[in-house]
Amino acid sequence: MKKTIGLAALTAILLCGAAQAQQINVKIGVVTDMSSLYADISGPGTVAAARLAIADFTKDHPNVKVELLVGDHLNKPDVGTQIANQFIDVDKANMLIDTTNSGVALAVSQVAANKNTAYIVSGAAASDLTGAKCNAQTIHWTYDTWMLANGTGSAMVKTGGDSWYFLTADYAFGAALERDTSAVVTANGGKVVGAVKHPLNTNDFSSFLLQAQASKAKVIGLANAGGDTINSIKQAAEFGIVKGGQSLAGLLVFASDVMAIGLPTAQGLVLTESWYWDMNDANRAWKKRWDAERKDASKIPTMIHAGVYSGTLHYLKAVLAEGGPKDGKTIVAKMKSMPTDDALFGKGTIDPNGRKRHPVYLLEVKKPEESKYTGDIYKVRATIPAEQAFRQPKDSGCSLVN
Numbered sequence: 001m002k003k004t005i006g007l008a009a010l011t012a013i014l015l016c017g018a019a020q021a022q023q024i025n026v027k028i029g030v031v032t033d034m035s036s037l038y039a040d041i042s043g044p045g046t047v048a049a050a051r052l053a054i055a056d057f058t059k060d061h062p063n064v065k066v067e068l069l070v071g072d073h074l075n076k077p078d079v080g081t082q083i084a085n086q087f088i089d090v091d092k093a094n095m096l097i098d099t100t101n102s103g104v105a106l107a108v109s110q111v112a113a114n115k116n117t118a119y120i121v122s123g124a125a126a127s128d129l130t131g132a133k134c135n136a137q138t139i140h141w142t143y144d145t146w147m148l149a150n151g152t153g154s155a156m157v158k159t160g161g162d163s164w165y166f167l168t169a170d171y172a173f174g175a176a177l178e179r180d181t182s183a184v185v186t187a188n189g190g191k192v193v194g195a196v197k198h199p200l201n202t203n204d205f206s207s208f209l210l211q212a213q214a215s216k217a218k219v220i221g222l223a224n225a226g227g228d229t230i231n232s233i234k235q236a237a238e239f240g241i242v243k244g245g246q247s248l249a250g251l252l253v254f255a256s257d258v259m260a261i262g263l264p265t266a267q268g269l270v271l272t273e274s275w276y277w278d279m280n281d282a283n284r285a286w287k288k289r290w291d292a293e294r295k296d297a298s299k300i301p302t303m304i305h306a307g308v309y310s311g312t313l314h315y316l317k318a319v320l321a322e323g324g325p326k327d328g329k330t331i332v333a334k335m336k337s338m339p340t341d342d343a344l345f346g347k348g349t350i351d352p353n354g355r356k357r358h359p360v361y362l363l364e365v366k367k368p369e370e371s372k373y374t375g376d377i378y379k380v381r382a383t384i385p386a387e388q389a390f391r392q393p394k395d396s397g398c399s400l401v402n
């Protein structure tokens with residue numbers, strides 16, 4: 001009897017070892033902006049973040065082999081769709097990630113749903129991705145327009161900014177951010193006195209800023225991002241808008257934007273982010289590795305980069321748990337069932353509608369004299385806990401929520 005039990009145990013150990021040693025092959029497609037106005041907030045930095053996640057995971061699980069594909073969507077939904085189809089149909093990608101541009105992200109999300117491929121959005125902001133346009137293959141990881149509106153918008157109204165005028169990027173992201181922020185402003189007793197839409201990747205904001213200035217609104221809400229935010233803030237300073245008594249609300253501002261604008265111009269700007277490189281030792285250590293991967297220490301990692309790292313790790317954990325990449329719906333369901341946990345975001349969860357949930361931070365840009373070293377740009381005004389930071393699933397309008 002003892003001999004039989006011993007042989008059975010040995011067989012089980014051998015089978016378990018064989019299963020663990022079985023090679024798992026995964027292909028991940030990064031769909032991002034490598035060459036235009038969002039390249040600094042995503043682009044090459046996103047690729048570096050994904051590589052770090054793959055390196056960290058495969059170090060502990062050498063039987064998992066991961067190939068990374070990279071495509072530049074040029075901020076065009078049709079190009080993003082072509083890349084997604086190429087990655088899935090020809091290159092056999094198991095997961096797509098990033099997609100900094102809400103119009104492109106919504107298009108790629110539909111491709112992922114139609115072809116049952118896992119898709120993690122880190123760069124795009126439109127809350128519709130987990131609302132009316134949700135699907136069982138998409139997870140929205142890092143931030144969204146609802147979060148930004150309820151962080152920055154609410155804080156500005158509560159501190160006296162009760163009349164707003166919006167400068168809005170003329171595509172899906174800008175429309176969603178203006179919509180969500182307007183709802184917060186009015187819910188808190190404020191009013192929206194007007195808005196103007198500007199084309200994506202605008203160099204000259206003078207006519208738009210003059211309209212905002214003439215509105216006499218206390219707050220000019222910048223419902224744009226990347227190069228558009230940088231240009232609009234710099235040109236607002238040239239017009240003396242803030243000196244004239246109006247406030248600028250950067251509804252989506254990244255650390256790289258602040259560095260490009262400079263503290264003398266950006267000081268006092270209030271914004272909301274879900275990750276900041278200089279917030280703790282773990283983030284600072286990760287930045288050093290990110291710098292080395294990019295071979296460039298002059299850049300500042302953004303929350304999009306951190307989200308790509310975090311999302312890639314969690315996806316690979318789910319793949320390992322399932323014994324392979326499998327189909328998108330199966331893997332995303334596994335990801336939702338597992339608590340998230342990594343060095344950059346800590347512990348978190350994923351809602352039924354695909355919304356990743358974690359704390360976010362209301363930040364203020366430091367004055368030049370408050371900054372002690374390069375990249376020391378923010379002070380934390382408030383921490384918004386995970387349960388309050390994002391819209392509740394029951395209010396999202398997502399068909400996945402029962």
